[in-house]
Amino acid sequence: xxxxxxxxxxxxxxxxxxxxxxxxxxxxxxxxxxxxxxxxxxxxxxxxxxxxxxxxxxxxxxxxxxxxxxxxxxxxxxxxxxxxxxxxxxxxxxxxxxxxxxxxxxxxxxxxxxxxxxxxxxxxxxxxxxxxxxxxxxxxxxxxxxxxxxxxxxxxxxxxxxxxxxxxxxxxxxxxxxxxxxxxxxxxxxxxxxxxxxxxxxxxxxxxxxxxxxxxxxxxxxxxxxxxxxxxxxxxxxxxxxxxxxxxxxxxxxxxxxxxxxxxxxxxxxxxxxxxxxxxxxxxxxxxxxxxxxxxxxxxxxxxxxxxxxxxxxxxxxxxxxxxxxxxxxxxxxxxxxxxxxxxxxxxxxxxxxxxxxxxxxxxxxxxxxxxxxxxxxxxxxxxxxxxxxxxxxxxxxxxxxxxxxxxxxxxxxxxxxxxxxxxxxxxxxxxxxxxxxxxxxxxxxxxxxxxxxxxxxxxxxxxxxxxxxxxxxxxxxxxxxxxxxxxxxxxxxxxxxxxxxxxxxxxxxxxxxxxxxxxxxxxxxxxxxxxxxxxxxxxxxxxxxxxxxxxxxxxxxxxxxxxxxxxxxxxxxxxxxxxxxxxxxxxxxxxxxxxxxxxxxxxxxxxxxxxxxxxxxxxxxxxxxxxxxxxxxxxxxxxxxxxxxxxxxxxxxxxxxxxxxxxxxxxxxxxxxxxxxxxxxxxxxxxxxxxxxxxxxxxxx
Ligand code: IVH
Numbered sequence: 001x002x003x004x005x006x007x008x009x010x011x012x013x014x015x016x017x018x019x020x021x022x023x024x025x026x027x028x029x030x031x032x033x034x035x036x037x038x039x040x041x042x043x044x045x046x047x048x049x050x051x052x053x054x055x056x057x058x059x060x061x062x063x064x065x066x067x068x069x070x071x072x073x074x075x076x077x078x079x080x081x082x083x084x085x086x087x088x089x090x091x092x093x094x095x096x097x098x099x100x101x102x103x104x105x106x107x108x109x110x111x112x113x114x115x116x117x118x119x120x121x122x123x124x125x126x127x128x129x130x131x132x133x134x135x136x137x138x139x140x141x142x143x144x145x146x147x148x149x150x151x152x153x154x155x156x157x158x159x160x161x162x163x164x165x166x167x168x169x170x171x172x173x174x175x176x177x178x179x180x181x182x183x184x185x186x187x188x189x190x191x192x193x194x195x196x197x198x199x200x201x202x203x204x205x206x207x208x209x210x211x212x213x214x215x216x217x218x219x220x221x222x223x224x225x226x227x228x229x230x231x232x233x234x235x236x237x238x239x240x241x242x243x244x245x246x247x248x249x250x251x252x253x254x255x256x257x258x259x260x261x262x263x264x265x266x267x268x269x270x271x272x273x274x275x276x277x278x279x280x281x282x283x284x285x286x287x288x289x290x291x292x293x294x295x296x297x298x299x300x301x302x303x304x305x306x307x308x309x310x311x312x313x314x315x316x317x318x319x320x321x322x323x324x325x326x327x328x329x330x331x332x333x334x335x336x337x338x339x340x341x342x343x344x345x346x347x348x349x350x351x352x353x354x355x356x357x358x359x360x361x362x363x364x365x366x367x368x369x370x371x372x373x374x375x376x377x378x379x380x381x382x383x384x385x386x387x388x389x390x391x392x393x394x395x396x397x398x399x400x401x402x403x404x405x406x407x408x409x410x411x412x413x414x415x416x417x418x419x420x421x422x423x424x425x426x427x428x429x430x431x432x433x434x435x436x437x438x439x440x441x442x443x444x445x446x447x448x449x450x451x452x453x454x455x456x457x458x459x460x461x462x463x464x465x466x467x468x469x470x471x472x473x474x475x476x477x478x479x480x481x482x483x484x485x486x487x488x489x490x491x492x493x494x495x496x497x498x499x500x501x502x503x504x505x506x507x508x509x510x511x512x513x514x515x516x517x518x519x520x521x522x523x524x525x526x527x528x529x530x531x532x533x534x535x536x537x538x539x540x541x542x543x544x545x546x547x548x549x550x551x552x553x554x555x556x557x558x559x560x561x562x563x564x565x566x567x568x569x570x571x572x573x574x575x576x577x578x579x580x581x582x583x584x585x586x587x588x589x590x591x592x593x594x595x596x597x598x599x600x601x602x603x604x605x606x607x608x609x610x611x612x613x614x615x616x617x618x619x620x621x622x623x624x625x626x627x628x629x630x631x632x633x634x635x636x637x638x639x640x641x642x643x644x645x646x647x648x649x650x651x652x653x654x655x656x657x658x659x660x661x662x663x664x665x666x667x668x669x670x671x672x673x674x675x676x677x678x679x680x681x682x683x684x685x686x687x688x689x690x691x692x693x694x695x696x697x698x699x700x701x702x
Contacts, residue, residue: 013061020513021066027511028059029074087162087227090153092141093188093248097158097323099306099330108288108307109281111329115309118318118326128310130257131287132275134330135242136301137194137222140168143248147183149176154226158323167226168193170235173242173270180267188247189264195222197299199238217369218301240300243269256310277310288331295333304332335396338371339409340364342391345376345420349428349452353444357382357422359393359405366397374403378440379422388417428452431600436589445596447540448606449488455481457540461489465546466538467527471520479509489538490609492524529615532559539607542593548586550652555583559616563607570598620653627698629655631667634682637675639692647695654699662687670695 016024032055063070102108112127121127141161143151152168153161168174171193178187195203195218203221204214215221225237243264246252253263258277265271274294278287284307291305309315309327318327341362348356357376364371374395376382385407387393392412397403422442426433431446444450447457458477462469469492480486485499496502507517530538533553537546544552556562568576580591597603633656635647642650647670648658662669662681669682669689682689690698 013065021062023510089160090163091160095158096155100324102329102331130308130310132272133302134304134306135192135194136303137192140193142189144187147178166231167234171239171241173240175268178267184251186250189243190245191243193241194300242272255312257308304330306330336366337396338364338366339394342393347427351456353453355442371403374405382420390414390417431602445600446602449602460540461538470523488606493613531617532619541597543590553619558618566598569595626654632657632659633668634659634662635670636678637672639672
């Protein structure tokens with residue numbers, strides 16, 4: 001967006017007035033606090049580390065220039081947010097791998113058979129398998145050097161994790177020093193950090209009491225807790241750790257999997273008490289069923305069991321396939337299911353106007369999480385499953401996946417439950433909602449006024465190829481919207497009357513100053529006169545992109561003619577619709593979308609409001625006597641005397657059609673230096689190729 005250029009944040013700190021500096025510091029402090037919250041508490045950062053660091057540096061630079069503005073809320077003073085950088089990255093000495101999954105008895109049989117084949121084991125030869133629960137937490141690596149914990153890291157991408165040593169030291173089951181008189185020189189212990197169920201319940205009760213969002217599940221809570229900058233917070237969360245594997249090790253205390261893990265227990269680690277050694281398919285399946293039965297009573301979340309070849313020499317021989325060991329597999333439990341009552345179906349309207357049905361459910365616990373709603377996707381999905389309000393529905397939730405409605409228990413359907421009638425009206429704005437042929441989505445047609453779509457539409461309206469209002473960026477749009485300064489596009493041109501003192505009032509807003517406010521009003525004023533094609537494009541009619549907008553502008557010539565024709569189409573005038581359909585390149589889908597748009601009174605009302613404040617310029621009519629009128633032209637390579645956009649606009653002004661690729665239909669290719677494949681295509685199709693100078697000569701004087 002062009003707006004960035006005049007945004008006050010771009011000013012050098014030295015150029016800021018004190019007032020601007022103060023406003024910006026406040027804004028930066030709030031922004032950084034929000035990023036910290038997302039990163040540390042939700043584990044869902046919305047900016048890259050680099051962007052975050054840039055904001056922090058900016059804040060520090062402004063503070064350095066205006067030290068008296070350093071307030072108690074300054075990011076530089078934030079308690080617990082001390083390090084300038086976030087967690088340091090650590091490269092794992094040995095990569096932290098993942099496991100292949102088995103979902104059925106056949107998968108497990110195949111796992112055993114593959115191992116036997118690989119090792120060339122006779123049927124009679126025993127193959128011991130270590131089995132243990134698969135903990136649903138997050139894995140961590142703890143490096144001990146001469147018995148002292150030196151580095152503790154998260155898994156990260158498996159190759160590189162984050163250094164969270166201080167936090168891992170607060171986790172129960174993690175010794176700071178190996179409890180042995182003769183520790184190995186180097187030993188990396190690997191295992192799972194998890195949130196015990198009772199502590200998770202306490203944490204969420206506390207979150208709720210403090211008015212904070214509860215964590216979705218113990219695993220997210222464990223991840224969030226481990227990545228606190230303040231280790232005291234991690235400590236207060238009372239996480240635990242089970243050791244089950246290792247990375248680099250200068251010595252191994254045993255020659256079996258279970259032997260090493262038991263030695264880890266001797267060194268001070270918690271290990272899972274349900275670890276055992278078994279063999280054969282029946283042995284593994286018995287173990288699996290046994291653990292599945294105990295699952296609910298364990299006091300921590302598990303999502304399956306893990307089988308590992310017990311002998312380390314065999315593990316060594318088996319090795320790895322890509323990122324997982326051939327000697328181990330995770331046997332996952334099936335997704336948990338539950339039934340509950342469908343209390344209602346809400347329709348949510350997305351940013352782009354799509355209506356999504358959401359099931360409102362009587363709260364039910366599935367897979368350790370209380371579920372109160374689930375998506376029903378679209379109209380067809382509801383019909384296919386014949387989901388009706390009042391029905392008892394079957395829910396499924398697997399891991400992180402959003403709960404799904406699998407179907408309905410028909411026997412429990414209450415008498416009189418009627419099939420769901422999908423709305424034909426947008427619940428957010430009352431405009432009519434349509435479903436295009438071949439599409440599953442139902443969309444609101446009231447784009448210009450629909451509150452659900454406001455932000456997107458306004459951003460489109462001011463964007464570079466539409467009204468191109470400099471100084472009105474996405475952030476400003478959202479801030480203006482939030483404060484009720486603007487609601488629809490025409491409000492932008494009424495800012496002055498809607499917002500009291502207008503320019504002065506804007507200048508006083510956070511993040512604004514006299515200069516930026518003046519520039520904004522200048523930019524708005526200069527756009528009160530607008531080219532027809534920009535106006536049409538800015539309306540955000542579905543399927544009407546820039547090219548179509550230009551074609552429409554050229555075909556109708558003036559704003560008045562365009563609007564009059566659109567009104568006739570909306571009133572059902574067949575001749576007007578036929579005219580629209582007849583425009584080159586405009587097909588049925590586009591015509592229908594245009595008819596839908598102008599058929600919505602909310603939109604035409606807004607168009608009227610726009611027309612009242614704008615002057616729309618007539619479209620440039622292509623010179624019919626130009627040598628390129630009606631010709632298809634392709635520009636390729638770099639142009640030296642004009643920009644690509646200029647060249648395109650000029651050619652279109654002369655009646656040419658500018659295409660992006662060369663085909664048999666191309667009439668002329670204008671090639672600058674560096675032209676490549678398009679030139680070859682032109683040769684192939686025998687298309688005439690000229691250079692930039694020849695092109696300029698061709699259109700000279702026109
Ligand atoms: S063994 C080389 N054992 O599951 C394989 N992993 O899906 C090392 N996990 O990234 C992993 N419980 O975070 C192993 N008892 C267990 C486990 C376990 C949970 C996790 C671990 C791993 C993931 C793979």
